[in-house]
Amino acid sequence: MDFRFSEQEEKLRAEVKEFCQKEPPESFPCEIEDEGYGFGGWSRAFTRRLGEKGWLSIAWPKEYGGMGGSTMERFVAAEELAYHRAPQYGHLFGDAVATGILRYGTEEQKQEFLPKMAKAEILFSTGLSEPGAGSDLLNTATRAMKDEDYYVINGQKIWPTGAHLAEWCLLLARTDPDAPKSRGLSTFLVDVRSPGVTVNPIIDMAGAKSFTEIFLEDARVHKKYLLGQENRGLPLVFEALEGDRFWGRCLRHAGSKKDLEELVEYVNEAKYDGHRLKDNQKIRDTLAELAVELEVSRMLNYHAAWLLNKGASISWESSVVKVFADELGQRIANVGLQILGPEIQLKEESRWANLRKRFMFLYIFNRGISLAGGTSEIQRTTIALRGLGLPRG
Amino acid sequence: MDFSFTEEQEMLRKIARDFLATECPKDLVRKMVKDEKGYTPDLWNKLAELGWTGLIIPEKYGGIGGSFLDVVALVEEMGRACLPGPFHSSLIGTLALLKMGSEHQQAELLPQIASGELILTTAFSEPGTGYELDDLQCQATADGNEYVINGTKLFVENAQVADLIVCAARSSHGTRREGIDLFLVDASSPNMSLTPIDTMAGDKQCQVIFKGVRIPESNRLGETHTDKDHIKRLLEIATVLKCAEMLGGAQQVLDMTVTYAKERVQFDHPIGSLQAIQHHCANMMVDLEGMRYITYLAAWKVNENLPFSKDAAMAKAWASEAYKRISDLAHQCHGAIGFCEDHDLPLYSKRTKASEFAFGDAQYQRRFVAKEIGL
Numbered sequence: 017m018d019f020r021f022s023e024q025e026e027k028l029r030a031e032v033k034e035f036c037q038k039e040p041p042e043s044f045p046c047e048i049e050d051e052g053y054g055f056g057g058w059s060r061a062f063t064r065r066l067g068e069k070g071w072l073s074i075a076w077p078k079e080y081g082g083m084g085g086s087t088m089e090r091f092v093a094a095e096e097l098a099y100h101r102a103p104q105y106g107h108l109f110g111d112a113v114a115t116g117i118l119r120y121g122t123e124e125q126k127q128e129f130l131p132k133m134a135k136a137e138i139l140f141s142t143g144l145s146e147p148g149a150g151s152d153l154l155n156t157a158t159r160a161m162k163d164e165d166y167y168v169i170n171g172q173k174i175w176p177t178g179a180h181l182a183e184w185c186l187l188l189a190r191t192d193p194d195a196p197k198s199r200g201l202s203t204f205l206v207d208v209r210s211p212g213v214t215v216n217p218i219i220d221m222a223g224a225k226s227f228t229e230i231f232l233e234d235a236r237v238h239k240k241y242l243l244g245q246e247n248r249g250l251p252l253v254f255e256a257l258e259g260d261r262f263w264g265r266c267l268r269h270a271g272s273k274k275d276l277e278e279l280v281e282y283v284n285e286a287k288y289d290g291h292r293l294k295d296n297q298k299i300r301d302t303l304a305e306l307a308v309e310l311e312v313s314r315m316l317n318y319h320a321a322w323l324l325n326k327g328a329s330i331s332w333e334s335s336v337v338k339v340f341a342d343e344l345g346q347r348i349a350n351v352g353l354q355i356l357g358p359e360i361q362l363k364e365e366s367r368w369a370n371l372r373k374r375f376m377f378l379y380i381f382n383r384g385i386s387l388a389g390g391t392s393e394i395q396r397t398t399i400a401l402r403g404l405g406l407p408r409g
Numbered sequence: 410m411d412f413s414f415t416e417e418q419e420m421l422r423k424i425a426r427d428f429l430a431t432e433c434p435k436d437l438v439r440k441m442v443k444d445e446k447g448y449t450p451d452l453w454n455k456l457a458e459l460g461w462t463g464l465i466i467p468e469k470y471g472g473i474g475g476s477f478l479d480v481v482a483l484v485e486e487m488g489r490a491c492l493p494g495p496f497h498s499s500l501i502g503t504l505a506l507l508k509m510g511s512e513h514q515q516a517e518l519l520p521q522i523a524s525g526e527l528i529l530t531t532a533f534s535e536p537g538t539g540y541e542l543d544d545l546q547c548q549a550t551a552d553g554n555e556y557v558i559n560g561t562k563l564f565v566e567n568a569q570v571a572d573l574i575v576c577a578a579r580s581s582h583g584t585r586r587e588g589i590d591l592f593l594v595d596a597s598s599p600n601m602s603l604t605p606i607d608t609m610a611g612d613k614q615c616q617v618i619f620k621g622v623r624i625p626e627s628n629r630l631g632e633t634h635t636d637k638d639h640i641k642r643l644l645e646i647a648t649v650l651k652c653a654e655m656l657g658g659a660q661q662v663l664d665m666t667v668t669y670a671k672e673r674v675q676f677d678h679p680i681g682s683l684q685a686i687q688h689h690c691a692n693m694m695v696d697l698e699g700m701r702y703i704t705y706l707a708a709w710k711v712n713e714n715l716p717f718s719k720d721a722a723m724a725k726a727w728a729s730e731a732y733k734r735i736s737d738l739a740h741q742c743h744g745a746i747g748f749c750e751d752h753d754l755p756l757y758s759k760r761t762k763a764s765e766f767a768f769g770d771a772q773y774q775r776r777f778v779a780k781e782i783g784l
Contacts, residue, residue, distance in 0.1 A: 019709055325410070400690050
């Protein structure tokens with residue numbers, strides 16, 4: 017047992033920290049207000065800068081533009097970025113795709129995509145859900161029909177994060193409608209700028225434009241962009257989702273740590289009704305409780321990262337990570353807003369106005385966090401079936 | 410980063426699990442709830458033969474010289490088996506001796522503890538003070554070469570079978586934060602009364618009243634006016650061990666529930682195929698996984714001599730509430746059968762409550778955590 021990071025991991029962490037202090041994420045030109053994960057404005061320039069540093073491809077092999085590092089190094093870098101509220105889109109959400117390409121892609125696909133992804137010259141979104149296939153992915157109706165060297169794709173995808181910012185999409189479509197539901201699905205690398213593909217942003221209830229819908233009308237995709245074998249797309253998708261559950265949530269403790277620190281700072285200073293907030297036992301107990309839960313979340317995340325780094329499966333562990341992080345995020349947002357509530361009339365010039373704005377955003381946005389990437393109910397069923405071996409209903 | 414135990418620790422764990430499955434069946438646990446002593450010398454001697462009473466004791470004093478993490482692995486298995494008797498309470502006393510005892514005291518007592526002849530316990534809590542050392546009332550007044558001890562101690566675990574009680578008492582009238590020492594008190598001393606407390610779990614907690622109990626000066630652990638932090642550290646180590654015991658118990662509670670959910674058929678299907686039950690079990694699993702790693706983190710820091718006060722408090726704050734939630738859901742999944750006195754589940758769920766309070770409940774721990782996060 018050893019809960020220290022290695023010297024090399026610590027060195028990388030220090031580099032990332034120094035970078036975030038010298039070139040703060042918020043100092044880059046903002047392309048959209050929020051990519052949806054509470055980390056402020058998203059900026060391709062910032063993402064490209066990460067690419068220059070080599071931090072978009074830490075754990076990929078060197079021959080494809082990677083750094084040849086470990087998953088744990090990548091985790092450490094991402095943890096530090098999250099603490100400094102760097103936007104996550106493009107450095108985390110592309111990775112499920114990169115992993116898929118590394119594992120299932122042809123040599124040609126690896127050569128074509130990975131070096132460009134490593135520099136953020138191209139970005140990927142992931143198109144899985146459909147109006148009739150949310151939690152039930154096997155119900156995927158988008159159809160890909162073979163036409164000589166091409167597949168012609170028709171259908172609709174909903175909820176891909178950032179497809180309007182990305183050039184490419186990893187897309188799930190049905191190639192064999194006659195086979196059993198799980199056997200007729202394939203995955204494609206689709207250029208969303210090509211004819212027949214329309215991407216529209218969906219404005220969520222927090223006002224953010226992070227999610228999208230994609231319409232495909234006779235979109236032609238060359239067969240060289242079929243990822244993996246035809247009709248064998250499902251394992252790839254499940255692995256990608258496993259990665260998404262982990263990478264999408266494994267850093268929330270780091271971002272939330274900063275939120276909690278700022279809340280503590282506020283409580284130490286603020287007064288309400290003539291009483292100092294920091295003398296309020298209920299507030300003290302609640303914030304301490306959140307600190308404990310953040311520590312639990314951190315350890316759950318470290319554990320899954322350790323498994324992943326060893327090359328072990330995290331099929332249910334990633335669900336534990338996700339369900340805990342998502343619901344904790346909701347509790348933190350709720351507590352933050354309760355505490356900041358009396359200051360709801362804060363003027364813009366108040367130094368706490370940004371904190372209140374941030375918690376208001378988190379409060380609304382985190383309603384969706386326990387839905388995205390598989391609802392908490394789906395995660396709990398996964399834990400029960402795969403983690404505990406309970407029988408399928 | 411490495412979350413795994415060593416091969417030796419895994420082996421110790423396996424031996425402990427197998428041994429306790431055979432030697433500590435639930436019928437014995439149930440019997441011991443009603444037994445006056447609360448343990449059988451036969452099983453105790455076997456634990457000693459396996460070297461476990463001396464696991465943490467250095468080889469030069471007849472022990473095994475194991476690490477703290479070795480002990481954590483063992484205690485976790487004991488929690489899983491619901492082992493009755495004074496192992497845990499004696500271990501805390503042993504740690505006090507190891508941390509603060511003089512070389513002479515260690516040389517005299519540790520070999521007897523390792524061999525299983527000598528059983529210790531500790532006396533900290535008092536009516537109205539819990540584990541807050543600042544408010545400690547028990548007095549140890551110097552009188553020539555002796556101390557005279559006066560005061561009341563609560564929740565002295567297994568005092569009814571202990572040979573020596575490690576008692577925290579105030580030996581000077583300094584400020585609240587100073588003047589506390591630990592004293593070795595012979596449990597058969599005159600002017601002392603031991604009364605079992607009627608607790609929910611039937612674990613053996615006692616009230617011990619000292620009315621002018623005289624002990625030689627040489628029974629004080631270490632130098633006088635020990636740094637209070639030493640005693641606080643000891644309580645924190647005990648807290649981590651309690652978390653390990655709770656972790657083992659919680660794991661067993663979940664295992665029992667999953668087994669039952671797979672076997673129990675209603676509406677022609679095992680109830681474990683119903684999502685209501687599956688999600689209860691998943692919630693138990695999330696709580697348990699959290700308990701596991703937050704406990705191991707604190708234990709590892711103890712093992713490595715790193716600062717661990719905050720980690721111990723966080724682990725116990727989480728474990729106290731997580732274990733309670735796990736037990737509650739286990740009962741809900743078991744239905745009425747788990748409500749029966751002769752079912753195994755109540756053995757655990759009643760101890761859950763006892764463990765929650767041991768060494769400070771969640772709120773107590775969070776008062777400390779609040780300071781640590783800068784409030």
